Amino acid sequence: MNRKSIISEQSIRGLERIENVHSMILYFDRDLICRFANNACEDWFKTKPIDIIDKRNLADLFGIDYLIKTRAFNKEILEGREQVFKIDIQTRLREVRSAIVTYSPDNASGEIEGFYAHIVDVSSLNNQSFVIDLNGVEISRQYLDGRYKQLGEVVAFLKGNLTTEFPGIPELAKKILISESKLKRDFKANYGTTIFDYYRHLQMELAEKYINEKKASKKQMAILLNFSNPSNFSVCFRKYLNEKNSLTRNAASEKANNKSYRIFVAQLPVAAAMFDNELMFMVASEKWLDDNQLQPTEIKDKSLFEIFPSISTKYKKKLWQCLDDISNHNTPVYLMIEQDPLKQVRWNVSTWINENSGIGGLIICS
Secondary structure, three states: OOHHHOOOHHHHHHHHOOOOOOOEEEEEEOOOEEEEEOOOHHHHHOOOHHHOOOOOEHHHHHOHHHHHHOHHHHHHHOOOOOEEEEEEEEOOOOOEEEEEEEEEEEOOOOOOOEEEEEEEEOHHHOOOOEEEOOOOOEEEHHHHHHHHHHHHHHHHHHHOOOOOOOOOHHHHHHHHOOOHHHHHHHHHHHHOOOHHHHHHHHHHHHHHHHHHHOOOOHHHHHHHOOOOOHHHHHHHHHHHHHHHHHHHHHHHHHHHHHHHHHHHHHOOOOOEEEEEOOOEEEEEOHHHHHHOOOOHHHHOOOEHHHHOOOOOHHHHHHHHHHHHOHHHOOOOEEEEEEEEOOEEEEEEEEEEEOOOOOEEEEEEEO
16 A cells, blocks of 8 residues: 555655654554654564565554553544653563654644654653653653742632632733743643633632531622622523533432442343443453453453453454444344353343433443
8 A cells, every 4th residue: 555645745755754753753643554664663673674565454553452551542643633641661572662652633634644653662750750741852851840830829819819800811921931822731731621611710709608507698708709780790600500500410420320230230130231331341250250250359450451350352353342332232243252272141232321321330230
């Protein structure tokens, strides 16, 4: 297959310049097939790039365990979101290297064609004195701690001004001596919301406490929190309560729903087990445990693949595919599992649906 049909001309020219970069750089298409590998890959795989390109996929190169552990990252990158994570990788010589992996999407054509994998060996940095930023640059832990301390100062300042008015991004940025854009970006990454929405949420939490405990009126709270119009406060407070109640209901409902599933599966008279969407055991029926000569304590906090390490790569992929396709959740998948040379078991794999109408995990009967 012609690499240029997979990777844009612009990307090819860029990749040709990094053939001899010390860190490992690869390119995978949407099917996770390797379409580019620089010379550093030979140190890891003891195989020349020409024997990797167009011939190996992600699982072939790094192993099925890597594919399982990075499944969420692989899904996110193919949706166009850059991923950075630390992971232990086993080389072809079976040595384990700690690595910082950066996945960057290839969207040069306007669509996600694949992604670049930039892999840096950080085994020598396991004392945690250094970390790696998104560009592969070493940054001292002290620097990062200082950055988080700055955000803590912003939060403390917001809490101290709940009854005055929102101090504004320029003033907050000036206070901690960073740019406005960097402050907004770092705050959103750390707290998952904008600075103003965070501030408003703190105000509504205070209002709820005063109204419930001190019997203050909404009009009084509007004045205390410096709202120019009491009706604006009422709108914000009602929105806050609705969101809070919705989260509470969803959490309680999902917990009850999952508990019902667990009770149902545990009492089934057939061999059945329930797994979450990371394929971790949730519960197994007595017959499942008896058939597989397991105790309840042996499956606690264990994944399906830890209990059944001999499951083939082909079947592992099918199990993950079950979790990805909500449209086929009513269609069972049948797998023939060889548990030992003299015993084969047919698994009937179905998905279970959570409170949000999404796939919560798998139920496997054998």
